[in-house]
Amino acid sequence: xxxxxxxLAVLSxxxxxxxxxxxxxxxxAESFDTASCAKTSEAEITAMFDNWNAALATLDAHNxxxxxxxxxxxxxxxxxxxxVTHDEIEEYFVHFLKKRPHGTIDWxxxxxxxxIASDTGLYTFTLHDKHANWQRDIPLFTSTTMING
Numbered sequence: 547x548x549x550x551x552x553x554l555a556v557l558s559x560x561x562x563x564x565x566x567x568x569x570x571x572x573x574x575a576e577s578f579d580t581a582s583c584a585k586t587s588e589a590e591i592t593a594m595f596d597n598w599n600a601a602l603a604t605l606d607a608h609n610x611x612x613x614x615x616x617x618x619x620x621x622x623x624x625x626x627x628x629x630v631t632h633d634e635i636e637e638y639f640v641h642f643l644k645k646r647p648h649g650t651i652d653w654x655x656x657x658x659x660x661x662i663a664s665d666t667g668l669y670t671f672t673l674h675d676k677h678a679n680w681q682r683d684i685p686l687f688t689s690t691t692m693i694n695g
Contacts (some may be wrong), residue, residue: 556651565609582661583661584694586693591663594691597613598610603648605643607639607640608636609633614632623671645675646673648672651668655667662689662691663693664688664689664690665687669687
């Protein structure tokens, strides 16, 4: 079963985790041992956003923060402060989830290489204020996933 080292980090974010024993081979490398490449699919990468969006729907900041690896970097859309620890990521979502966000992907490109995948694109957030008014925000996102088979 696959072990994903980095889980979807969206909101104009990049999540990247490298462990000492992980061998990174660029997807464009001309020669590499494909037997050492973990298998994944576009559907699995797509499901990462869906799972993250479902965590948002719980309105529980801890649930959302648990979608991120321990060394994730979150560059949030509605804040100019990068979040580089799990506590900072959770603290961000405590406030963001008060807007009851729901994301929909408008456009994306998924690229899969040897032990790495990226999901980059644009999505629309529907946000609600305390008076049930809503607004739309169209941020960009990037998620980089290190994959270990």
